Amino acid sequence: MLEVIPPTPEQSASNKEQDMSLSRILHVDDDEDIRTIVQLALEVVGSFDVMQFSNGHEAVAAAQGFAPQLLLLDVMMPEMSGLDVWKSIIAMPGLSHVPAIFVTAKAEDEFSRGLVSDGALAVITKPFDPMTLAQDVNDIWERAMRKAG
């Protein structure tokens, strides 16, 4: 078992102080190992509040209760793809504004461009660096917020 070093109370408090700052991320990936890596990367390294699911149905069911600020979605999943999950969540009352960042192992540029043109904030290609993932996600979020005004 890995020994997890939790974020300090100061770090958590600082993250939740600002409304516009990113804190709640809903992550969906059918690969358990990837979920573990992402959890460590976002919670331990990045101090975000992360809720994880292994499939789209569970994520959609829990989305309203968690009220995520950002979705981090694996693209290729059985039953519901990442894009389907996002479309289902933004169809819910009060969550229509929630942006999504997609994570994919697909190497084709065309595929990534398609997701961005569908409205995704960004596409992160696997394998990603867990030590910079939180910073990358935060940078993308802040740029999107600035752009939205």
Place this chain on the structure above:
Amino acid sequence: MRDLKTILPAIALCLAAIAATFAFLNFRIYWMTDAEVHRHLPAGFLTHQVLYSVGASLCLIAISYSLSRIRNEQYEDLKHAANDRHARELDFHQKAINTHTIVSVMSPDCIFLEVNENFVDVFGYSSKELIGKSQAMLYSHRHLDPAFQAINKTVAEGRVWSGEEKMRSKSGEIIYVHTTVIPQHNDSGQHVRNVTMRTDVTAARKAEADHFLTMMLEELQDEVYIYDAETLKITYVNRSAQARCGWTPSEARKSRITDTAPNFDERMFRAHVAPLIAEKVPVVTIEALHPKGPVEIATRLMTGLDDKKLFVSVLRDISWRKQVEKAKMESVSVVSHELRTPLTSIKGSLRLLQSGVLGELNPKVKSIIDIASRNSDRLLMVVNDILDLEKIQANKMDFEMEPLDLCSLVTEAVEINQGFADEHGVTFHTMLPEEPAMIRGDADRLMQVMTNLMSNAVKFSPTDGIVTLTVRQNAGYWRVSIRDKGPGIPEKARSTLFKSFAQTTPIDGRKREGTGLGLVIVKTILKFHSSVIDFRSEVGVGTEFFFDVPAHVESAAKRPRLAMVKES
């Protein structure tokens, strides 16, 4: 003499007439009584009669002799006439052979003794150049040529050799001949010479080859169109082409290449083949979507027999190839996903462990984690390079061309590769111009180029080495160079360096990590930027890789984006 021969029979005939007269008289006297003899004949007549009989006998002998002579003369005349006729016929035959045949007389060891005019005409050598020389000079591979070997063996055994030979004229042209070599022996059976008669069958062979080629063209599944380069009027289409267009051969000859497809854009076609006319390229190729499916058309410019310029287009149905490419890309995509997902977990776990966020590691564990991390990086590099190569081969590598500043690109490349340089104890040194070095390019792909060249330079640099990155103007281009002080690249490696899986053995014998695909990918990416990668190297001193990208006049610079993250 001839006159005498003519008169002699006449004289003989006169003498014969006289002899006959005397014989008649003798006959009359024989039947006379003595009284009648004394009454009618003068005294001494009988003596005269004897004399006359002798004369008559002589005359008969003369006649016999003359007749015999006449017969001999006639025989001699006939004999001479026959000899003359035979000589004329021989002369005629010789002329006929000389007119038709290439004749040479050779010594038993194949040295030219005589050649006829045809030989000189066909092979282009003068008789002076041939006489005294070995016939082997007319074969490309004299000691290996099977005909040459067979001739020598057969005639040495005293037999006639007959067969086809492939020979070479003075100008180097291949000449096919049908040859008969007849060995000649003297009275004592000694092999004294060979008479060789050849017939030039080159034209026939070429005609056969032409016929064969035409047959092949007709049977080809690929469609062949031959048409005038100016008027675009068709001169030949093969059977497959006729089938696509629904033409008979005579209809095809009345058509133009523009009639081969609806909406054929002649202006675009002329632009497409312009490099052929300008002799800039030997062939132009285009993929097009024909109503009957995707096709690839390769066109060449040829010169016809009448010096007319002709286009030869070969159209290939690539429906099957497209399906295979699609399937290949799909499988690549699957492999990509299947390899990258576990790699994400492996690399992510190792990275978290190395970082210490999960707790401090003891040095032994850390060294093992470092090994695993290095090798997972290596595995990812292989996967990425193979995927890129697949994209290149399937023509699926995308390029987002936009104005960008090479100086910014190089600066960012230094930041990205700094960690790798630090690991090897290497320092980057940049020499950049004051003004932006604007080009049009794909920032991500050019970053891939820079990362590849810089990581190579770092890998081959000595510890504490310096890798110098330079951007400078070069006659309408911006030149980027990456110079290291490594062991250098031997010149013999130049031909293979930019080929797939090419890894040269370094001068210092130390093998570096790499897939052998990096420079192939670099070369292809730069090709899409109208640029060519090249290098100069001095063994023991270092290597400089460089490429020139056309300068872009637009002044607004755009910062290149991160290679890994695509932003909206």
